[in-house]
Amino acid sequence: MSETRLIHGFHAIIAKLRHAAEDIKEIQLAEGRQDARARDLLRAAEAAGIRVVVTDAARLDGMTGGARHQGVVARITATHRYLTLDDVLEPLTESALLLVLDGVQDPHNLGACLRVADAAGAHAVVAPKDRACGLNATAVKVASGAADTVPYITVTNLARSLRELKERNVWVIGAAGEADKDIYTIDQESSIAWVLGAEGTGLRRLTRDTCDELARIPMTGTVESLNVSVAAGICLFETRRQRR
Numbered sequence: 001m002s003e004t005r006l007i008h009g010f011h012a013i014i015a016k017l018r019h020a021a022e023d024i025k026e027i028q029l030a031e032g033r034q035d036a037r038a039r040d041l042l043r044a045a046e047a048a049g050i051r052v053v054v055t056d057a058a059r060l061d062g063m064t065g066g067a068r069h070q071g072v073v074a075r076i077t078a079t080h081r082y083l084t085l086d087d088v089l090e091p092l093t094e095s096a097l098l099l100v101l102d103g104v105q106d107p108h109n110l111g112a113c114l115r116v117a118d119a120a121g122a123h124a125v126v127a128p129k130d131r132a133c134g135l136n137a138t139a140v141k142v143a144s145g146a147a148d149t150v151p152y153i154t155v156t157n158l159a160r161s162l163r164e165l166k167e168r169n170v171w172v173i174g175a176a177g178e179a180d181k182d183i184y185t186i187d188q189e190s191s192i193a194w195v196l197g198a199e200g201t202g203l204r205r206l207t208r209d210t211c212d213e214l215a216r217i218p219m220t221g222t223v224e225s226l227n228v229s230v231a232a233g234i235c236l237f238e239t240r241r242q243r244r
Helices: 010-023 036-048 057-064 085-089 107-120 137-143 158-167 205-210 228-243
Strands: 004-008 024-030 052-055 072-077 097-102 124-128 152-155 171-175 192-197 213-215
Touching: 004 010, 004 057, 004 137, 010 024, 010 036, 010 072, 010 137, 024 036, 024 057, 036 052, 057 072, 085 124, 085 152, 085 158, 097 107, 097 158, 097 228, 107 124, 107 137, 107 228, 124 158, 152 158, 158 171, 158 192, 158 205, 171 205, 171 228, 192 228
Parallel strands: 024 052, 097 124, 097 192, 124 152, 171 192, 171 213
Antiparallel strands: 004 072, 024 072
């Protein structure tokens, strides 16, 4: 019997129904949910042939450890589709746009980064297997469906993977507040990988040293840093702006 894991929240589960319904084993819905979102979910589940079990909210609380599940939990296959950088880069007919996360450990931030990457049309999000939070149920919920539309690639050695990207003519730019250049002065027409570090610590030294160059987001207010997902959005959308 294959291993399973849980995801929760309407956005995450409806997105899974639309993009990978075959991964869903069962959906549990809180009794009394008759609102529009619940009806949309029931229709999508019926169309996909997925069983929906009506249960009490307390059971869902226990299943998710008290997380904000919105009254719906799905049991899905535990394995993610394994993708490599080659899987993403080889089919591309346009310049690559990648988001690389160096040590992001808050699943809320990871989910928000996936959502931003989807909105900006990034071709993948890359992260290390260690010293990172991983794509858990919270990250999937916050991603609001982007976990099923943006390839999420985990690598054993991030610095080595960045060097591999450079060998494939992907220009690797690290976002760093102390950089001399700002993001608006760098030509981003070619293939780009934006590398962002965790809040508080920023890029690790080896990651920083492996980047082709560093760039900063100009800050004109009093705050010294931005949430990593906000910074990622600014960088990715600047690349898209230049390519237009």
